[in-house]
Amino acid sequence: MQRRHFLKNTMATGAVALAATSGLLVPVQVLAWNKAAFDAKDVQSAMKGSIGTELTEASDKINIKAPDIAENGAVVPVTISSTLAGVTSITILSEKNGTPLIGKFNLKGAAEAFVATRIKMGKTSNVIAICESGGKFYSARKEVKVTIGGCGG
Amino acid sequence: MAKSSIKVRAKAKNGVVTVKALISHKMETGLRKDKKTGKVIPAHFIEAVDCEHNGTAVMNAEWGVAISKNPYLSFKFAGASGDAVKLTWKDNTGKSDTLETKVK
Incomplete structure (x- = not known):
């Protein structure tokens, strides 16, 4: 059970991290606009x-x-x-x-x-x-x- | 593009070029509502206008939503008749248009 939880959590944080990086990429492109x-x-x-x-x-x-x-x-x-x-x-x-x-x-x-x-x-x-x-x-x-x-x- | 969204007139007088440009763009603020549906019309506006004179940048404007619909823009720089003037705009949806003309 514990291991499953662990897996689930890592996947969730992984997704968050991915979202964060992709989220970070967007502002870089439109940074020209203040x-x-x-x-x-x-x-x-x-x-x-x-x-x-x-x-x-x-x-x-x-x-x-x-x-x-x-x-x-x-x-x-x-x-x-x-x-x-x-x-x-x-x-x-x-x-x-x-x-x-x-x-x-x-x-x-x-x-x-x-x-x-x-x-x-x-x-x-x-x-x-x-x-x-x-x-x-x-x-x-x-x-x-x-x-x-x-x-x- | 068959018809450009930009109209430019550039005239030289005493070594100073005056550029007058009209861009056809709806410049939606994102604050207005559609009267029929009551839904907010998403913002759609030009956020950058660049101008090059013989290949070098002379002006680049950062615009917000408070520039009027079908924006008018005029500016001056030192130049002469026959020089190339290139105007480019880019809006918040990634659309853009360019027009190059000669100074009269």
Whole structure:
């Protein structure tokens, strides 16, 4: 009886171990996508996850072009440009979205500090733009009023 | 693929290339429910967009679900007319598409 138990147990743990290894293999493939940061529910952890810090320096050299009032939160055009030298990444967050992190644009080589896209916003909140320049992070924010939310529905 | 999901326009002006791209993708958040069945529509969104200029990467974007449906993306880099621009996207289901074009 004891031996049977032993066998059964080893097989069970074996299966668990197998599941664990196969489970481990999957994240390796999708590691490129920063799940923790994109799933983060508040701005601090989203920032920490995406840029590794939650401390940024407010800068007036970052220009956020977004409407003051967005009628449709599902499509909010946002343009971010900066006069900072050597910007290597631009991160966009929307403060009151369920998951604040919207996207991170890694700029390389000849790229200029300019990104434009359209984002979804759940409700009226600040859009935060973070520029990385020379290993330092600079941020700017702009409030966008949203009349109809664009998340869920 | 007969018709690409990507539309790209790249224009050079004073040594700066402005790329404007439209990708056709539904960008499902995974939070919406199907009105008829009440079931949650699974998330389906682009998680990475890469851009190469003459074979070297100039931009790679990591996107979450909060990028709008049929995403629009614009960015700039130093370049000239006639350069090659290649845009690639990949979504969370492993689908991807690529388009290569010349700077005007």
